[in-house]
Amino acid sequence: MIEGFACRYKLLPNGERQIMAWLVPGDFCDLHVAILGEMDHAIGTLAPSKIAYLPRVTIEELTSMHPSINRALWWATLVDEGVLREWLVNVGSRSVDKRMAHLFCELLLRLQAVGLATGNGFDFPLTQDEFGDTLGVSTVHVNRVLQQLRADGLITLKGKRLTIHDVAALQEFAEFNPNYLHLKNEARTPYPTLKAS
């Protein structure tokens, strides 16, 4: 992904949609379909986006000829898995307000890593409906919890723009531990510097 905001999701027979991952610039969306043969979920955009297409052969050449690139792609995949695990903890065990706060903290770090956060704010193009499908709660409830976070002075969300007033306070509230993002490896891999190229 070069620009925009996308997601992985599944649709259930009853029409519900569960969003399982957010894709922001710098993320890969389809690195390994070839190995699994069949896609088991869908990908869609949540904002106008720009995606770069790399032929499979290119990837195969790069990974086989450059061990460091191979390693970096592995790293990216494993971080995705780590994020997925944390999301499972999020919907499985955290109250909705903490869950939401946690997601904001994560997104801030991920966007900072690719230079898309300004200060403590960033663009947040999702509708409350889409946000609800991510958190596993109804739109109405998203709205109410959002208002609570605003009332507590933790965030501002207005016109697709999110601002975090006190990052430390929000992290504290969300019990956010960034270790699962493995950002310390960041400087050593090409992944987060992609946008600079």
Place this chain on the structure above:
Amino acid sequence: MIEGFACRYKLLPNGERQIMAWLVPGDFCDLHVAILGEMDHAIGTLAPSKIAYLPRVTIEELTSMHPSINRALWWATLVDEGVLREWLVNVGSRSVDKRMAHLFCELLLRLQAVGLATGNGFDFPLTQDEFGDTLGVSTVHVNRVLQQLRADGLITLKGKRLTIHDVAALQEFAEFNPNYLHLKNEARTPYPTLKAS
């Protein structure tokens, strides 16, 4: 894993535990820690288990010298990710009874794939407490939903032994689609035949 039943989990500050994956014989538990550097979650057993230890060098040799093994390990990792996504859908979007049924369907297939299911039954060593931490619900609620599934004639769970009376009916009820397990690749990769060696 050679024998037994284990899981990946995280503990939250309030003492809650979220189980994020079940590990059954044939699964790998630590294939890639080296790449991420730091473990972001814990692994524990849910029944007496036997684990095989492979030195990192062995893995590196095998993967670099045998493309097919390399590919198989990729496959295993990607299937794990697929399962994780489905679990997220499960706790995020499905009612607790369907969620439970879905998990039973998945486990049946996974255990069948490694020859550990007899007919439509298998050993299920978890306590209701541990099961609740997997489903993201309380122990009491696990108990009640379990009774409902029994009353509906879908399953029997008695003394660590689970029997599914009508697999098709349970799958139907759970809206279970096994595609995310990518079992069609099974015969072509060394992973599911591990137990045979």
Place this chain on the structure above:
DNA sequence: CGTGCCGTTGAGCGTTGTCAACCAGTGTGG
């Protein structure tokens, strides 16, 4: 000036959590 999407609000209900008690099975020590 309509139309439609998105956000907001209120009321009522269903699901699930909590708390507390009790029961059954098992293992241990007297």
Place this chain on the structure above:
DNA sequence: CCACACTGGTTGACAACGCTCAACGGCACG
């Protein structure tokens, strides 16, 4: 062999959380 403790499963009562339904408001777009 029995008393006891411990663990895991079961039950009831009640409260809290989150969902549904339905209506309304603001804003952008044509």
